[in-house]
Amino acid sequence: xxxxxxxxxxxxxxxxxxxxxxxxxxxxxxxxxxxxxxxxxxxxxxxxxxxxxxxxxxxxxxxxxxxxxxxxxxxxxxxxxxxxxxxxxxxxxxxxxxxxxxxxxxxxxxxxxxxxxxxxxxxxxxxxxxxxxxxxxxxxxxxxxxxxxxxxxxxxxxxxxxxxxxxxxxxxxxxxxxxxxxxxxxxxxxxxxxxxxxxxxxxxx
Numbered sequence: 001x002x003x004x005x006x007x008x009x010x011x012x013x014x015x016x017x018x019x020x021x022x023x024x025x026x027x028x029x030x031x032x033x034x035x036x037x038x039x040x041x042x043x044x045x046x047x048x049x050x051x052x053x054x055x056x057x058x059x060x061x062x063x064x065x066x067x068x069x070x071x072x073x074x075x076x077x078x079x080x081x082x083x084x085x086x087x088x089x090x091x092x093x094x095x096x097x098x099x100x101x102x103x104x105x106x107x108x109x110x111x112x113x114x115x116x117x118x119x120x121x122x123x124x125x126x127x128x129x130x131x132x133x134x135x136x137x138x139x140x141x142x143x144x145x146x147x148x149x150x151x152x153x154x155x156x157x158x159x160x161x162x163x164x165x166x167x168x169x170x171x172x173x174x175x176x177x178x179x180x181x182x183x184x185x186x187x188x189x190x191x192x193x194x195x196x197x198x199x200x201x202x203x204x205x
Contacts, residue, residue: 007064009047016040029082036077044069045134066173068138070131071099087113096129100137101179104129120190128182132174141172 018038023031049065076094083089090110097103110124146167153161188202 005050007050012044014042027082029084033080039074041072064142066135066138066140068134073097086115098131101131123187125185130180132177137175137177138173144169
């Protein structure tokens with residue numbers, strides 16, 4: 001009645017990750033810390049359709065297949081500057097370049113003020129960048145069926161919405177997808193009355 005079904009999927013990642021750090025000079029609060037790094041990565045995805053779905057030999061069986069690859073080149077650096085015994089600043093910068101969506105430069109600035117061993121105040125501002133994955137922007141697609149119940153319409157008195165209904169799901173990658181970007185700001189307070197007791201309060205946007 002049904003053929004033997006199997007799926008073949010391969011995901012490969014080749015990565016070179018180099019990092020280095022050291023201290024320079026002497027500031028009122030301690031040495032200036034500097035860190036730099038390099039990241040090179042190749043990612044590929046190959047998901048063949050389940051046996052029988054590529055030719056619709058099995059009625060009602062969903063379809064899923066994806067393929068694609070991308071390369072990433074990134075450089076980044078960070079500086080930690082203890083300007084005094086109680087106040088330190090840090091700054092970071094990262095540059096990414098994807099073969100699929102181009103590049104971006106994302107910064108981060110942060111501070112920490114520790115007036116005494118019990119209290120500390122910290123905050124940061126950062127930008128974020130996320131490139132679409134291979135499955136989101138490559139070739140392929142997915143089709144499937146699911147059963148759902150509509151609680152909103154059912155509670156409103158629509159009886160036909162109370163019974164589970166069969167819905168078709170179809171998704172497709174989009175090579176024109178743009179990267180996701182973000183900006184975040186944080187501010188927090190740390191209270192440490194005892195050596196092994198810490199209470200913190202953070203707000204973020």
